[in-house]
Amino acid sequence: MKHKILVTGGAGYIGSHTCIALHEAGYDVVIYDNLSNSSREAVNRVSSLIGQPIEFIEGDVRNTESLRQVFAAQPFFGVIHFAGLKAVGESVAKPLMYYDNNVSGTINLLEIMKEHDVKNFVFSSSATVYGDPETLPIDERSKRSCTNPYGQSKLTVEHILEDLAASDKSWSLIPLRYFNPVGAHSSGSIGEDPNDIPNNLMPYISQVAVGKLDKLSIFGNDYATVDGTGVRDFIHVTDLAEGHVAALNYLKQQPQSLGFLPINLGTGKGTSVLELLRAFSVVSGQNIPFQFVDRRAGDIASCYASADKARELLGWQATLSITDMCQDTWRWQSMNPNGYNLV
Template sequence: MSYVLLTGGAGYIGSHTALALLRAGEQVISFDNYSNSSPESLKRVEQLTGKSIIQIEGDVLDPVALTAVFQQYPVKAVVHFAGLKAVGESTQKPLWYYETNVGGTIKLCQVMAKFAVKNLVFSSSATVYGDAQNSPLPETTPTVAMNPYGQSKLMTEWVLQDLYKSDHSWNIAVLRYFNPVGADSSGCIGEDPNGIPNNLMPFITQVAVGKRAQLQIFGSDYPTPDGTGVRDYIHVTDLAAGHVAALHYLSKEPGFDCFNLGSGEGLSVLDIVNAFAAVNQVAVPYQIVDRRPGDVARYFADPSKAKTGLNWQTEQSLQDIVRDSWNWQKNNPNGYK
């Protein structure tokens, strides 16, 4: 028996990937410090699948704790989610972001190398494309991050690329996410942000459930069909399937490669708000406010490389996204608490 180790496995994307891996017949270990997650998420994954997850509390900045995992369990591959992810916070605490996101990955890879475990899927971000203007964005788009969070993801990509160049026995897939949204259709697991959400969908669901009075929409004068910003929203279930596909890919196509995980479809903020209200028959009051500095009008993926290379593409619709988001929120108004 061998295991797939998920760093940050109890988080939003980690827990959904754990669910997908268990359903695909894999054995899973979660290594998480629970700074922005809850062990309750993985308890619910176990209930959904009837399978157990080895849950270890630890920090990727702690090589002793990481070493203990590899000493005790036969790990065959690692999916590396653990990291900090708030753009605004990263501008206030850049050293923390570089230490955790870049330094944590270096420590993880050092321990992996010690145990000759060299299959790695890395959780990157479309923020590495900066304020690129020409959507859809292929993987060949120049990378120019615009904030410490994006820069920490890009620097980590450089670290992993140099690691592969130095030792071709490594197999590394870098996955650049666009905008993860939604929840498992069961309503048992979903996005549970600490404090003020960083993303659109938790704001919408918290307004719909009565936790917030209204949604703020930043800008209505963009050169888009309805004037609001257009982004690429990917259902978290599809995103989780992308990680399973990436692990299969590494077993057949060793090396280093980057893939966009997105739908390839641009949806505006009002597209999301209106679909949420219509599908779920619930009001979402909103207010138009000024644009945010640095926001671009249109930003969405060219996912054709993932379709060809990983045999993966999104399957969930906008209706699925808004239905599953509301199903999670109304059943868990306070998240996992």
């Protein structure tokens, strides 16, 4: 029997790639997404890539009745929860919106899961919960603190999951703490399609390369790093998707509930902004103009993962290189200069 998985936010960047990986691993997928920061076209393309229609329900995780109907209609083995707002700058400007969507929405989802006795939950968390790390690489025991409302919303959900696990031993709750997802599906048909000006480095670089944006602004060149620019752990979105499949496979194998089990998903290697820029320039054959500007408030010098726990528990590790990430991003961007907007 196929295990059925509800993927909230499944039309988004990481969600859409994960739906393909889940299908390939033999899971039955239902996408639940309000399309506030994603596209119906992404769902159509996922269906094309897997060679069959994928079940899609338009709905918001804060809508109790809509969720109730979804859970009443079919039995789920578990939920992968991606549905969340994710722009750091926007979270500073609109904190209430972030807490409402990311925290209240998750509480509502967990309440409905509890009503229907679905107790397997994989949560899209973030390395932002570690704040400015005291030591590198960052492992799951590292101190958690946040420098913005987006990160705080992820950390608040983690605290809620910890409390839930302590109160009820029948839950298995795995927050996957992602480092910096980049790249696109190797077909070039799905990828990251940010609204307006990109908040993240890779889509910004690729939009400069394709001529949509004039130049890249690099925030700070005086950090204590290899070349003065910030260092991050970039991970290919396809590797990240496989991490979610590995988490579900691990859940299936357990004779008892796991409680609260946080796991990092990263490569364990840091790459500077300038190193990523040069790699992308080589792959794309494009000159990518840039300028150095002042540091951003809240930015940290270096951040990269210890991915040992994912390897030991889940049998998962990242396999794709910075060159792979740049090649796949460039393929997606050059094939889809306007993203999913087909006009």
